[in-house]
Amino acid sequence: MLKDITLGQYFPGNSVIHRLDPRTKLILLVAYIAALFIASNFLSYALTLGFLVICIAISKIQPKAFFKGLKPLIVLMCFTGIMNLFFTSGETLLVHFWIINIYLEGLVRAIFMILRLLALICATFLLTYTTSPIALTDALESLLRPLGKIGLPVHELAMIMCIALRFIPTLLEETDKIISAQKARGADFETGSLIQRVKALIPILVPLFISAFRRADELATAMECRCYQGGEGRTKMKQLHYAPLDYGAFGVLALLLAATITLTVFGL
Amino acid sequence: MTPLLEVNHISYTYSAGTPFAHKALDDVSFQIHPGEFIGVIGHTGSGKSTLMQHLNGLLKPDEGQILLGGQDIWSDKKFTRACRFRVGLVFQYPEYQLFEETVYADIAFGPKNMGLDENEVDRRVREAAGFVGITEQQLKASPFDLSGGQKRRAAIAGIVAMEPELLILDEPTAGLDPRGREEILDNIQAYRQAKNATIMMVTHSMNDVARLADRLLVMSGSRLVLDGTPEEIFVNAQSLVDMGLDVPEVTRVFLALEKMGLKFPGVYTMEQAVRALTQRKGGGGHA
Numbered sequence: 183m184l185k186d187i188t189l190g191q192y193f194p195g196n197s198v199i200h201r202l203d204p205r206t207k208l209i210l211l212v213a214y215i216a217a218l219f220i221a222s223n224f225l226s227y228a229l230t231l232g233f234l235v236i237c238i239a240i241s242k243i244q245p246k247a248f249f250k251g252l253k254p255l256i257v258l259m260c261f262t263g264i265m266n267l268f269f270t271s272g273e274t275l276l277v278h279f280w281i282i283n284i285y286l287e288g289l290v291r292a293i294f295m296i297l298r299l300l301a302l303i304c305a306t307f308l309l310t311y312t313t314s315p316i317a318l319t320d321a322l323e324s325l326l327r328p329l330g331k332i333g334l335p336v337h338e339l340a341m342i343m344c345i346a347l348r349f350i351p352t353l354l355e356e357t358d359k360i361i362s363a364q365k366a367r368g369a370d371f372e373t374g375s376l377i378q379r380v381k382a383l384i385p386i387l388v389p390l391f392i393s394a395f396r397r398a399d400e401l402a403t404a405m406e407c408r409c410y411q412g413g414e415g416r417t418k419m420k421q422l423h424y425a426p427l428d429y430g431a432f433g434v435l436a437l438l439l440a441a442t443i444t445l446t447v448f449g450l
Numbered sequence: 451m452t453p454l455l456e457v458n459h460i461s462y463t464y465s466a467g468t469p470f471a472h473k474a475l476d477d478v479s480f481q482i483h484p485g486e487f488i489g490v491i492g493h494t495g496s497g498k499s500t501l502m503q504h505l506n507g508l509l510k511p512d513e514g515q516i517l518l519g520g521q522d523i524w525s526d527k528k529f530t531r532a533c534r535f536r537v538g539l540v541f542q543y544p545e546y547q548l549f550e551e552t553v554y555a556d557i558a559f560g561p562k563n564m565g566l567d568e569n570e571v572d573r574r575v576r577e578a579a580g581f582v583g584i585t586e587q588q589l590k591a592s593p594f595d596l597s598g599g600q601k602r603r604a605a606i607a608g609i610v611a612m613e614p615e616l617l618i619l620d621e622p623t624a625g626l627d628p629r630g631r632e633e634i635l636d637n638i639q640a641y642r643q644a645k646n647a648t649i650m651m652v653t654h655s656m657n658d659v660a661r662l663a664d665r666l667l668v669m670s671g672s673r674l675v676l677d678g679t680p681e682e683i684f685v686n687a688q689s690l691v692d693m694g695l696d697v698p699e700v701t702r703v704f705l706a707l708e709k710m711g712l713k714f715p716g717v718y719t720m721e722q723a724v725r726a727l728t729q730r731k732g733g734g735g736h737a
């Protein structure tokens with residue numbers, strides 16, 4: 183069923199990671215990604231990867247969820263790995279076959295690249311798995327607020343994102359229902375030529391668009407009835423506050439960054 | 451009489467294997483015989499719609515089987531698709547599935563998918579439109595120009611036009627005004643009489659099922675808890691109330707009378723109430 187797709191899904195919980203301020207998590211994610219790209223040797227890689235594994239363990243999110251999310255990205259990772267494997271030249275030739283040369287350096291680099299991608303994706307998942315979409319948009323709005331000074335409609339952008347996130351599950355559910363209703367009338371989406379299959383989508387898309395527009399209309403009316411008028415002078419019911427926990431988390435990540443840089447610079 | 455449809459111990463779980471797994475059907479069994487009018491009642495979330503989607507092969511039961519005319523509907527792919535035409539399912543709020551440019555074309559969608567020739571499609575569309583009171587004029591209009599009740603009736607016609615052996619309607623009157631509700635119920639009854647059709651209707655209105663159905667299925671917490679004639683079910687009014695369900699208004703009045711010492715067994719429609727009361731009056735009592 184369409185609904186079962188994991189789409190940046192949120193797993194409610196009460197771990198330390200869940201309780202961090204969403205802004206902290208966003209900033210830390212950026213800092214962590216920086217650390218990942220600074221890391222360039224065995225020890226620094228081990229340090230950054232180990233840090234992520236510990237964070238995932240603390241979050242109490244099942245590793246299964248990460249595997250499920252990674253599945254669609256396997257092709258991309260393999261591609262990156264293969265490119266690095268074949269197109270890096272070095273000194274120690276491992277395999278020579280026809281026009282293909284695989285060097286030890288290429289192998290190491292391919293492994294590092296795959297690990298880096300893997301860590302990057304998993305860290306992002308950790309953020310979306312432990313933070314509700316609403317909290318995430320709140321955090322984005324708060325962090326981007328300075329850009330409002332140069333005319334970027336920050337609040338409106340955040341609101342659009344928030345509404346879109348809110349309606350994704352609703353529209354998926356609706357699509358499911360419409361597909362079932364048309365199947366009940368004998369609609370066939372599985373056989374026939376390409377043109378026939380594209381045509382078979384019309385009975386789904388027309389009702390779906392009509393319903394999406396109707397919902398948008400209703401939502402707009404409901405917002406207007408409550409005198410919604412955008413970001414200016416608007417206060418929040420849930421204020422974001424940095425707590426001691428957040429300062430602690432910043433400290434830990436600063437240490438990680440410092441350690442990674444040291445390990446890299448001194449080439450340990 | 452051989453049953454038209456046989457449901458044997460089916461169970462179904464949504465999103466199985468995820469943290470959101472929900473068992474929506476738990477060991478449900480019953481049979482449907484030709485010519486019956488079955489009312490299905492139950493609290494919201496009790497699994498009524500889920501059950502209906504099993505009967506025409508839209509959902510596949512995790513356990514158990516469903517036999518249509520003696521054959522398992524999942525026994526082969528072609529048969530499953532054929533079942534969708536033989537068991538017509540009108541979804542809840544079916545007006546949201548309309549998509550064609552004209553009402554005529556929309557009603558013809560089902561029959562066309564059956565691969566019927568043009569004349570037969572035309573005959574069925576007109577007949578189905580007749581049953582639900584859609585006029586010649588309206589057939590040429592866009593379905594989006596109709597009123598809410600008319601849209602609903604056009605959508606029902608789309609299923610009726612497939613001439614299913616069993617017509618299932620999932621809350622066909624939900625969200626309509628009293629007049630629109632009456633019209634739809636009248637349409638269904640007219641269709642039943644004209645075609646001697648087998649009908650299954652999910653509803654929250656006890657008054658409607660008491661009046662129309664000759665058999666009731668009561669769902670509660672993913673299980674089929676009661677199956678019997680309206681008389682048998684409504685005699686047990688208290689157990690319905692315990693399940694968070696209503697009883698017909700007339701029954702409520704007569705239950706109150708019973709508490710006051712006047713006994714009228716098995717009254718659950720207005721006609722029966724009138725008969726019972728006049729009988730008592732004629733019989734010399736002081737009602």
Ligand SMILES: Nc1ncnc2c1ncn2[C@@H]1O[C@H](COP(=O)(O)OP(=O)(O)O)[C@@H](O)[C@H]1O
Pocket residue numbers: 185358464465472474492493494495496497498499500501
């Ligand atoms: N597509 C779905 N995915 C997950 N759960 C569902 C889905 N459809 C229904 N459910 C759940 O199954 C239960 C039964 O739903 P349903 O059959 O629609 O009940 P009813 O029609 O009696 O109100 C409900 O708890 C509902 O939340």
Ligand SMILES: [Mg+2]
Pocket residue numbers: 498499500542620
């Ligand atoms: Mg329902």
